[in-house]
Amino acid sequence: MANIQQVAKHAGVSVATVSRVLTGKNKVTAKTKQKVEEAIQYLNYEPSMLGRNLRNSESRIVLILIPTISNPFYFEIIKGIENMALSQNYSILLCETDSKPEKEEIYFDLVRKKMADGIISMDPAVNVETLKELSENYPIIQCSEYGGGIGIPYVTIDSEEASYRAVKHLIQIGHRKIALMNSDEKFLYARERRMGYERALQENGIPLNKDYIFYTQELGFEPGQLTMKKILQLEDRPTAVFAVSDLLAIGALKEINAAGLHVPGDVAVVGFDKIDFSNMTNPALTTVAQPMYKMGTVAARMLIEKIQGKTVDSVVLGHELVIRESTTG
Amino acid sequence: MANIQQVAKHAGVSVATVSRVLTGKNKVTAKTKQKVEEAIQYLNYEPSMLGRNLRNSESRIVLILIPTISNPFYFEIIKGIENMALSQNYSILLCETDSKPEKEEIYFDLVRKKMADGIISMDPAVNVETLKELSENYPIIQCSEYGGGIGIPYVTIDSEEASYRAVKHLIQIGHRKIALMNSDEKFLYARERRMGYERALQENGIPLNKDYIFYTQELGFEPGQLTMKKILQLEDRPTAVFAVSDLLAIGALKEINAAGLHVPGDVAVVGFDKIDFSNMTNPALTTVAQPMYKMGTVAARMLIEKIQGKTVDSVVLGHELVIRESTTG
DNA sequence: GATAAAAATGTAATCGATTTCATTTCGAAT
DNA sequence: ATTCGAAATGAAATCGATTACATTTTTATC
Incomplete structure (x- = not known):
């Protein structure tokens, strides 16, 4: 319930200093750091992602588009994505399109509205036109299934x-x-x-x-x-x-x-x-x-790099009979 | 890329008026409404959930805790939750705990940090102590599996x-x-x-x-x-x-x-x-x-009602051989 | 046409964090 | 003790929406 203002007040410092302690990337004296940490402890303070996300213009959420959750094929891929995402402080929004454009549109809107930072699409039935258009403004990776030649990086097998x-x-x-x-x-x-x-x-x-x-x-x-x-x-x-x-x-x-x-x-x-x-x-x-788990981790890493503004190349992974x-x- | 300020400027009105058009719950003249809508169209404006969520102190995300995604038992429940959530403008964060306290803790942190508005727990291995403690400050519903007598509403079968x-x-x-x-x-x-x-x-x-x-x-x-x-x-x-x-x-x-x-x-x-x-x-x-799909929808409705501050009762659904x-x- | 009531719109505060820039504090060198 | 530079801290702007309150415009009534 406490916010950064109250922590600052209780610790006798400014909000800037509290923020510096929280993010840890600017210097603060050991002594003030301790004061702040005590205040955080005392007030049971948890920084709100809502404030942070607005300020940073990010949601730290990635969206996974699958046709249906009922096909176990996606399990291991999702696990791979999730673990990689988690390690980079991202969470995943699992979106089942049922291969219906209406549902797809709902989820696309989520990224347009900044609720998600990017998309990993595994839906073969995805509307390629919309996806391409979206990819001009938002980070998108195709996993497993991909439309060729539309300029969206993919990870797949031969x-x-x-x-x-x-x-x-x-x-x-x-x-x-x-x-x-x-x-x-x-x-x-x-x-x-x-x-x-x-x-x-x-x-x-x-x-x-x-x-x-x-x-x-x-x-x-x-x-x-x-x-x-x-x-x-x-x-x-x-x-x-x-x-x-x-x-x-x-x-x-x-x-x-x-x-x-x-x-x-x-x-x-x-x-x-x-x-x-x-x-x-x-x-x-x-x-x-x-190599489903691997496909997941690779796709997630590619997406996160794309979110960070890097350019990424498509990847073809091996398979086994x-x-x-x-x-x- | 455009924000509400630019829309307001382009339409020649105040941001308040734009917001009123967006939310639709206050009155605006048909004429100004049209001006605003034209500006929105022209600028390709999409309202940012980041700003809205901060202002409203909500994330419109609900968290689903499952032990593993590999057990198809959860499919239909998840579908039920998702559809009900979607109809109320909520998205779902699917969280696989692998029955590990560390992962569980990561997800609990998400609600503490306001990244999620509530939890539907389906993990039998969940730490009941933590869950109970959390339930004092955040909306939580137990689905399918439940710890009895800890005062958290549940939906289950006999x-x-x-x-x-x-x-x-x-x-x-x-x-x-x-x-x-x-x-x-x-x-x-x-x-x-x-x-x-x-x-x-x-x-x-x-x-x-x-x-x-x-x-x-x-x-x-x-x-x-x-x-x-x-x-x-x-x-x-x-x-x-x-x-x-x-x-x-x-x-x-x-x-x-x-x-x-x-x-x-x-x-x-x-x-x-x-x-x-x-x-x-x-x-x-x-x-x-x-009745898995039903369990999902019921659990989701219960959670959303709890988020809205209502009190909800546990539900026992039927089953069939x-x-x-x-x-x- | 004057006036009051109602409706529409605008101004500015607010949500909670981060960060730039300004200011203060500290330590070292003279 | 003074001065300078570096390090630590603070003040205030910012992200992008919503909304209470103030103000303006419209409508209704006589």
Whole structure:
């Protein structure tokens, strides 16, 4: 309840001196410092961020834009962001857009109104126009998903290569009829992953079968189930499925089981992301691991540097294929 | 970049008038209102929350304390909180304590420093002493988990009753050897759920077998696996397991499968929470549904009312047993 | 058209910190 | 003891909004 004025009065010094003790970056005598600290103690004083933030024209809050909190893919990234942010005295505002422009707009307003110092966008469905416009005045970093060529720094992995390796793994263990369960190609990562898929087939002399490529609107469990149902109805049934997200793959697993078939005996399945749950299914899922925690810390560091006025470069991180029971049961 | 002064100057009015147009709660002529709005448009003005918040002595941010973001149990609750908060122009700061006092303290400091207007605590491991002390000066609501008798309003379900019903269901379908996979009894909900378990046994004339009660340190997948391993090694093996969280139950499922046994044929499993993933496993999990979204909205409304100075009462919400394949395969 | 009441607008204080610039205090050198 | 320079401290402006109170303008009434 006490403010800096009262502390100053109680300590018999000016507010400037109290502030100097608080921030610690100007010199004060040991003696006055002690007087001030005693007053702070006595009055149970806590400096208000409201005053400080106004004066410093900053909020020390960064905004994280995610499509939905329900996809565990974002967990580790968020943890990475949070820990890095915390170490630099920033807090994070987690914003779920549900891929709706209205909600997105609410959060964009938060940075326009100085409630947040910058944005880490992980929403593939983000309005790129608005984001670009915003990025001219406010620090923004794209994480994981990114719109290319709009001049906003990003941190991501090489989706094409990751996809290529996943499909190559399936080919190496003997599969030639491989379905791709992709997401809408309006997303860059979806286009890249299809390209990796095609390159792997091509390099191994497997002709591309358009009937084996499926698109889903969302990366969830139900779309995975539904799509798998369609795949199982194909006349020339694939012996393997590569899904571009673990949730899709888990939906596929469930559907395959429901159809009385066996994974990987009848159909092998590969996912993408290595979310925690990919290890809890039966069988455990072969999947492409993204360095999610690292992506988070890197994105946070990039954003904070941008807030500080530095220029930052985009970063492409490595990935890893994790082979488990769903391909080698 | 423009501030209220410049808008006032450009519109040829005083800052007070501009502010009146902004807040909309005082009267201004249609004509001056238009002048001001034109100036706002022209200058691309966005009112700064920093100034407003200082003047109003509020941050319009609420803090959510969770032990870990990795447990999907919190998803729906968070969504509920967020939507209610958003509708009242509040934003949410999601704070992961990892059940560590140091991190908890960082976040408590945020409210002491006026960075947040209040707290919704969902962390069972929270330091009750500190929380109580804090609650004397700042609005706090406990959600889902709560320390009883410390005078902080809470929203929760009747854990004893929920547990009773889950075990009763197992008894009704013929089980008499039922293990309880509980969490540490330092948590109130753990004690309550054990009581419900015991009551169900007692009412059905089944003697309590202490060897069938297990405690885990955390509510995750691995503890579920480990504990299930122990259960399977019992000489007189139970035919059913009631786990106090879905993650524990999913760990149990995996372990039972790994042992070459069948669910529910050899061992039936019941979980708790009805997280999304409880429906994705094979078989799908019977579980106790908590009204999570509702808990979130109620908790948020309670907190906002408390922030506004009203007194609020604790709330106990209903629950529902969702019977699926893991008990009636 | 004069007057009073009501409505609209303006002036200036305020929220609580930081920081520039001015002033005082202190210590060292002569 | 005096003087000078450096170090410590203080006074006051500042960040950008809101609002109590004062003042002006409008409207209604006779």
